[in-house]
Amino acid sequence: MSEAKKSSDKCDLPAIVERLCTGEQTITRRAGTTCCEPLPSRADVIRMAERLRAALFPGFFGISEVRAETLAFHVGHVLDEVQRTMELQIRRCLAFSEDDASEGTRFDQAARRLTAAFFQRLPEVQHLLAGDVRAAYEGDPAARTPDEAVFCYPGVLTITNHRLAHELYRLEVPLLPRIISEHAHSITGIDIHPGAQVGQHFFIDHGTGVVIGETCIIGDRVRIYQGVTLGAKSFPLDEEGKPIKGIPRHPIIEDDVIVYSGATILGRVTIGAGSMIGGNVWLTRDVPPGSRVTVQPAREERFQLGGGI
């Protein structure tokens, strides 16, 4: 307890507050602007994403007691609230990203237009998710019904957030898509960048540790297991030594591919349609359609008693 002994019993809170408010420009610059537009609210964006889930899967999330007769009331009630929140948060994100408070009106109009564009896509998103649910049911012998997949499968939750975030990403909304994706990541341990393009009937089983990079392109009916990385190999730096952003650097996974747990696929490589990538495989080059890639059979090399690991 020697550390504590050195300091006095009394802390000068106002002095500490003063230092926290002025010391680190990286952090406090934002709050310190005279701009009137507040920062985006991470908490509100997350709640909005959960409300959207309740609108896409009515009864499964949000209020349980929906009936055919009143279904539209609930969905409409939820979406109306989401629309308001989304317009507000997009406006904040735009102002935040451009660091420009003088154009409130322009941001207002853009936020309204972007929200409207997003809402137009919701039926298509729901259609894609219905396919993902069927893929989960068909891909897991432990699934009793498609409903169980909706209720319990982390892969379904993640792809739901991803498909929503991806629509916002395509509309070039800053920040929001990433917050929505990271929320799913924090719940499921599955990290899909909002930029990744994912086809129909996509299923991730178990999922913890999966990483799917920004420029990935994934075909239809692809299945992925826990611990799979679809990542970048390394990235070129610009003249200042900073990574150059926006270059295609993640794999293309064609239709009907299965990637088993722990496999790592790095770089802008293409995994041909119908291939099967075995567990723990480490891949950094193209694979033709119909391939099976597995690690060497003899992974358990030594049997012995005694000795350290």
Add this chain to the structure above:
Amino acid sequence: MSEAKKSSDKCDLPAIVERLCTGEQTITRRAGTTCCEPLPSRADVIRMAERLRAALFPGFFGISEVRAETLAFHVGHVLDEVQRTMELQIRRCLAFSEDDASEGTRFDQAARRLTAAFFQRLPEVQHLLAGDVRAAYEGDPAARTPDEAVFCYPGVLTITNHRLAHELYRLEVPLLPRIISEHAHSITGIDIHPGAQVGQHFFIDHGTGVVIGETCIIGDRVRIYQGVTLGAKSFPLDEEGKPIKGIPRHPIIEDDVIVYSGATILGRVTIGAGSMIGGNVWLTRDVPPGSRVTVQPAREERFQLGGGI
């Protein structure tokens, strides 16, 4: 922002609601039935699981201010609430699974009987958990006291939810066990299927990425580290190409086995008592008692300067 420009500034919310409510039968069928029994509430089930944790570890979770004198009041108060919630949610799960609203009374009785059977098991579950807590304390040099294991260890939280979920699984309650297990999975990254049979004094350290399949059988005093998979190799399909459900397809881990981080054991194989499975090992066949299985010693093959990964 080209995407947004195409769409109008105005979104026709009622039209979107209409489409979301009618388009996808996979999703909206449930809400669209005329059945009066609402869907199970995932949120309520999760809250119930957390309340059970507060009853099994009084003071550690839920209200902190319990005393010897009032301990029974708190536990009784919590369990009474849990009993009501469980009866309600089991009834909904039964109706939901059988898709049959005409037999409310039958489901009522079954829900009451199943809840009573579950409650009978609670003291035994607490007894098993006390053993798991001791295993955690003894298995981790960083643990200062058994209490620290209760408060902080993700492995203890997960096995708590698992032992509760497994009792419901044995009673053939649909859906509920999986929701409870997935809740632990979302918190800890440890995915144990409710069907897995787990012996006494079980300890998972760190735990993120662990997957334990439905038909696993795990003995006493087993210890497992992060990233371990006890999974299925592949599963036979039925005539329609769908996976056949319910076949034993996951490993049997006998007493006193340790499985180190990142190891993968697949299929209905048996790991003999007292064995030690090293980190990153990939195992798809039986191992006799007392074995040590490790990967080849030379994993760091090349030392060099320069070059890509």
Add this chain to the structure above:
Amino acid sequence: MSEAKKSSDKCDLPAIVERLCTGEQTITRRAGTTCCEPLPSRADVIRMAERLRAALFPGFFGISEVRAETLAFHVGHVLDEVQRTMELQIRRCLAFSEDDASEGTRFDQAARRLTAAFFQRLPEVQHLLAGDVRAAYEGDPAARTPDEAVFCYPGVLTITNHRLAHELYRLEVPLLPRIISEHAHSITGIDIHPGAQVGQHFFIDHGTGVVIGETCIIGDRVRIYQGVTLGAKSFPLDEEGKPIKGIPRHPIIEDDVIVYSGATILGRVTIGAGSMIGGNVWLTRDVPPGSRVTVQPAREERFQLGGGI
């Protein structure tokens, strides 16, 4: 449903409560003491950690609507509340750990002194975090701005909790640091023990499955990817067969090291400055500065059509 049939429809709740309250001394002993000091509240400690995050990154977390003019009010308001909670919870942790209720006054004074010592460190912690944010921005081509790293990056969240927990660990506060670390672990899947010493400009990307042990020492400008373990090899047991606590047993990572996804480094080994440890590498010995360690290039051994995994 045979299991359920055996048990009666009625459950004797008071009898079950009685058994839960008396059966397992490991669990109920704490609640059963006549000590007046309640147990620490995990929920309150977690909320406190989140409030601290709002004080260190004002506007990003907590209330979004901060302005330069009112920044100090918000930070001061939050810290005042944190100070009260921390004093209370430290007092409970001290009483809990020493199992000694007779010295309330002594614990009061210690809690006040320890809290004051912790608060003195907050500006320095904020300074370190500002460096971590810059490291995240510079280390990830997908990051658009440093702000995005604050809002969305699990690595930043985890190192925030870690730096706070580590200060408490250095002050020898029991339990609290671990609860704060585990909270980050549950959100991000990154498990850093509060004892680990971490240098400046630290960045963990994606992060799920990372484990960093208690006695790790990590230098400046280190970057780590998902699934990396910096763990112990094995640990000596004392005469009773219990692990000896407190021995240095985890790696030392020197400045400017990068460890790619899935790598495992075990034991008190030193990774020399500027080294690059490739994905999935398994390391249990020292590595000189400037090394590149990678797995064998040929991991995808067999291409074939047909056959099981």
Add this chain to the structure above:
Amino acid sequence: MSEAKKSSDKCDLPAIVERLCTGEQTITRRAGTTCCEPLPSRADVIRMAERLRAALFPGFFGISEVRAETLAFHVGHVLDEVQRTMELQIRRCLAFSEDDASEGTRFDQAARRLTAAFFQRLPEVQHLLAGDVRAAYEGDPAARTPDEAVFCYPGVLTITNHRLAHELYRLEVPLLPRIISEHAHSITGIDIHPGAQVGQHFFIDHGTGVVIGETCIIGDRVRIYQGVTLGAKSFPLDEEGKPIKGIPRHPIIEDDVIVYSGATILGRVTIGAGSMIGGNVWLTRDVPPGSRVTVQPAREERFQLGGGI
């Protein structure tokens, strides 16, 4: 502090609990039945009444952000929830009143039928309330707009709850109407028994202290001020000395009557149409149409300096 000194420092909580649970049959009898139907929940009934207010005056109460486009979603969402709550609470009230747990199914059907009958009346109730709002606007020179009356006037709030409670009273639902009326009473100090029959365009200004008895009949366009009592004179007792219930015993107020503050009208008397009853008047007999009843002009009898009141 002599009282406290006599008692010990320690209280035997379990003993006190035991006494509270067994001592007073009047109070604990209800909780002590083996009936499975819980008591009605006063808190839920009150919340239900407030939700109904949000459905009748959309935008004024509940969510503020309604628009023409989404109005129906909000009203439908609110009413669907109200319907569930009302069915549940009516069922409990029926079981509670009849003290008969054996007929769950009968109560279920009755609750559904009564709720449906209540809902049929909602448009008519809204129509009456629109008239009451206009009466408030026209009756108070301080009212700027009819909207202000909806937002701020205690008289409008009270008549809203009354008209809802009265519909339930007419349907002979036990308990519920009274809880709804008392809720308005607690907010506004206006006590209208649910049994009172109130005509169109009714306005109570200020209102605190108004009492309107169960068998009152009030015509159209009646205006009442604070502190007015429309009460019973005395009531006949039965052979056991208990008041005989259900006899008409409160005034009949015909159309277009104004009753000023503090007036008291007692017994089954009739106040003829168009009459004006002055402040503080005490009336126990019939008054023909077109009357003006006032107290003697000389109420300020003595002017003097000094002396007590």
Add this chain to the structure above:
Amino acid sequence: MSEAKKSSDKCDLPAIVERLCTGEQTITRRAGTTCCEPLPSRADVIRMAERLRAALFPGFFGISEVRAETLAFHVGHVLDEVQRTMELQIRRCLAFSEDDASEGTRFDQAARRLTAAFFQRLPEVQHLLAGDVRAAYEGDPAARTPDEAVFCYPGVLTITNHRLAHELYRLEVPLLPRIISEHAHSITGIDIHPGAQVGQHFFIDHGTGVVIGETCIIGDRVRIYQGVTLGAKSFPLDEEGKPIKGIPRHPIIEDDVIVYSGATILGRVTIGAGSMIGGNVWLTRDVPPGSRVTVQPAREERFQLGGGI
């Protein structure tokens, strides 16, 4: 139960919703506009008033744990939130009152200017309230300390809300002042119109049933008891038979007047300084300074046994 029998068991909720949304223009017109500015939120205004109370009486309301050192943090934190809410709600009130959605920018500026003007007055309001607190302590023999008056006295709560509402009334903010006043009315039964002008050291004891009209002018050191009405006699109607608004029609109460319980003073009369108006007095004309007005001494006229009331 004959009423219920007539109606069917099933209610057509969508049809009822349709009728509620379209039937009553008085009520639904507002929600039905295409105006984008939402209605004011009564709930938010009330919460704002309570927050203001916490800023004016720090420690007594809101957070209890304020200290000299951190007082400014709490007050500043609260006021910053109030400022945001007030600007938003004033903007809504302005748009609502003018029924004009096309001038969002103008309302924005006005709301900011009005809020700033209101805030300038807060120190003066606090100064007046400090005087009211002393008046309460000195005016009630049951008050132990001035602090007790702050904590418990309904008169102090009401005058707090009134002084805040009156400042907004003077700034001609629509609706808001009335909502704030009515909130106090609902809690205390004391109904002071926001327009009333109240001098220093004002004390209302008990207070239930007090009514103070819009154009009242009350001097310094006035004391009022429960059930007192300072009202209008009657009000002239315009050509359409509607009350003419804005005419001085309530009493002027000069300095140092006491009005005892149940007294009624009506019309634009002046109660001279230092007068004492006795309980239940009914006054409709001027009273010179220094008067004592009481009811006739013999109010208990008949003593007898038997007979009705």
Add this chain to the structure above:
Amino acid sequence: MSEAKKSSDKCDLPAIVERLCTGEQTITRRAGTTCCEPLPSRADVIRMAERLRAALFPGFFGISEVRAETLAFHVGHVLDEVQRTMELQIRRCLAFSEDDASEGTRFDQAARRLTAAFFQRLPEVQHLLAGDVRAAYEGDPAARTPDEAVFCYPGVLTITNHRLAHELYRLEVPLLPRIISEHAHSITGIDIHPGAQVGQHFFIDHGTGVVIGETCIIGDRVRIYQGVTLGAKSFPLDEEGKPIKGIPRHPIIEDDVIVYSGATILGRVTIGAGSMIGGNVWLTRDVPPGSRVTVQPAREERFQLGGGI
């Protein structure tokens, strides 16, 4: 809007905060002490009173779903929480009243002793309340069952809070009793000072506007209606012109008295047993047992058409 125009658009919030924190010693003195004991929390005291109500009337308030089997769990759970809150709040009240922070330990012990003494009285309080409930049922022809009185009668709510507050008053606990009484006052409009001594089977009907002073003594089976004042006439001042505290100055109401609505009884007078005090009576002298006191029969003096009030 001239007022607003004068002030600038911008408000200097920090300056206003500064003035609010330093200007009014009457108000900010408390928060400005260096005393570590926080002020009592009015919100927590009110919640505590409501919890006590749930313990005294289990099932009627708090959780509805109590059963005979689990009754004790709920009551015990609630009381345990109340005990903690009460000890804390009494300690704060003692420190606050004595303005002495140096004797924390003494206050601790006193708070524990006073809480224990209060708890000993709870069964007796419940016994008295059971009598009050019966009195309400028997005294109101509109009451269908005693249960309805518990659920809905403001008189029962008020006497519940009063009997609790009176026990604390007898124990000389400062502040707390008054906060509890005022809470009931704010809900029901019935203002009973905690010092008033109230006998068995007490019933207040409707109740709004009732005031019962600190030194009142009320016998058994007394019934009181709305608007009744049992007050003080005037009070002697001390040499400094301040009211002398603690002198008996309110009426004594003997057994079996009924006081009808609007009656006012002032001063230390005695209303003899079995008397009936009529509506609006004004009494300032003793009344022998068995009296009937009523106002003059002819209160409606003039019948006429036309003219003002």
